[in-house]
Amino acid sequence: MLSIQITTGSDVPIFRQIVEQVRAAIACGKLSVGDPLPSVRALAAEIVVNHNTVAKAYAQLIRDGIVESHQGRGYFVAERREIFTKAERTRRVNVMIQPLVSEAALLGFSGEEVLAMVEKQFSKMVASNQGNR
Amino acid sequence: MLSIQITTGSDVPIFRQIVEQVRAAIACGKLSVGDPLPSVRALAAEIVVNHNTVAKAYAQLIRDGIVESHQGRGYFVAERREIFTKAERTRRVNVMIQPLVSEAALLGFSGEEVLAMVEKQFSKMVASNQGNR
Amino acid sequence: MLSIQITTGSDVPIFRQIVEQVRAAIACGKLSVGDPLPSVRALAAEIVVNHNTVAKAYAQLIRDGIVESHQGRGYFVAERREIFTKAERTRRVNVMIQPLVSEAALLGFSGEEVLAMVEKQFSKMVASNQGNR
Amino acid sequence: MLSIQITTGSDVPIFRQIVEQVRAAIACGKLSVGDPLPSVRALAAEIVVNHNTVAKAYAQLIRDGIVESHQGRGYFVAERREIFTKAERTRRVNVMIQPLVSEAALLGFSGEEVLAMVEKQFSKMVASNQGNR
DNA sequence: GTGGTCTAGACCACG
């Protein structure tokens, strides 16, 4: 059973939280190729959000090529495909790192402090992912 | 001479791109305390955006206390002040770290890889700082 | 129900009038943590200004950490946080006091009279706070 | 000899600083009715500002009725006239007090603290005025 | 329906 946890009031839009959690579920093996996703309406009811929001998340997953829709039957995990090259993935992460280091430096943090904070967030995330298993 | 590069059609709004690039320039020492920023309308003409967009970016920099405006004279890099409490500064950095680690993990990077990338960006900033002295 | 009164043609810009009245409403308890603010376009229509002007005022309130925005849902009074250092908070209050005492002196008021007027406004705010509980 | 002290980099525009200091000089007797003011160009040279700025300040003083210009001879202190009623003067001060108390309350200051800060600024202003005599 | 961004262009304040 796929469990999605929504944090309202976060900076991350709800549809994106859904997208990321489905992707994470696939990445960690909770969902395998061919497995069905919950129906839009069922998931919307379960996590208490507008069904448009769930539909949007699923649309995004399809666009990213990791989910397929079969007309009238529902949504299914697609065959895994590598979409981004290593260079592209590195670029995407660096785009987020650049503003972070500027901001941190201006706020008076040292490199070591920032690294410690990143590491902490990383372990926190890993921990919460394991809690979902 | 401060050069700002804008990518239109990006998911990052123009005014944020300006903010981040000015912040980076200050953080790495390309701009020092007291240095003038390009005038609102001059920069707007140079990067071909509306002057309100530049004004919005500069206003953001003022809120963060890193630049000052003087009516009729222009914008200048402000003296560094301790504006925010430790808790607030930590919160601000974590707000940027959270999406970073989550995105990096989805793209298949390990914690070590992310830490290495962050460290690299940090050193790059420090290095360009010394180059400007 | 929050009612905002705008004086056009004043030397105080419209967006600042909005900021100050929302701030006053929160300070005196007319708006409590979690309460929604009027929607940007609804308030703009009500006080007959451009919606950008209201948006600018609300953005200012966000910078000060006293309201939050949630995409697609609206603006809400934020939980109180200690954002600014003691020095910064003192600086901000003094920035408002300085023109006040200078103007009051030019208008012929003594220090005692000004203190009495400040105290009166303070009690008025506290009183209306209790009236709202 | 009238001495004007300009603080550049303040929130208060230069022309306003001139206006207020001339008004203060008249109020405290340093300038009497009929006394000449420094010429626009002389004062501009002395305090190192644009002569348009001085001209603007003098225009404001004329508008307020406390200075007169005699074509070709210069500017002179006019016969003192009461311009604002007591109610109007009180209103003007209260307009500045209201935002102050809201801001101070939201920043976590008590009424006593604010009163102390106002008193301090008042004495500081009086002290610096006496220093000019 | 909400908020967020951007443009074009106007008018005012300051130096």
Add this chain to the structure above:
DNA sequence: GTGGTCTAGACCACA
């Protein structure tokens, strides 16, 4: 010349 404010109106993102 500089910055500051405001309008009218467009288009996008989110729920």
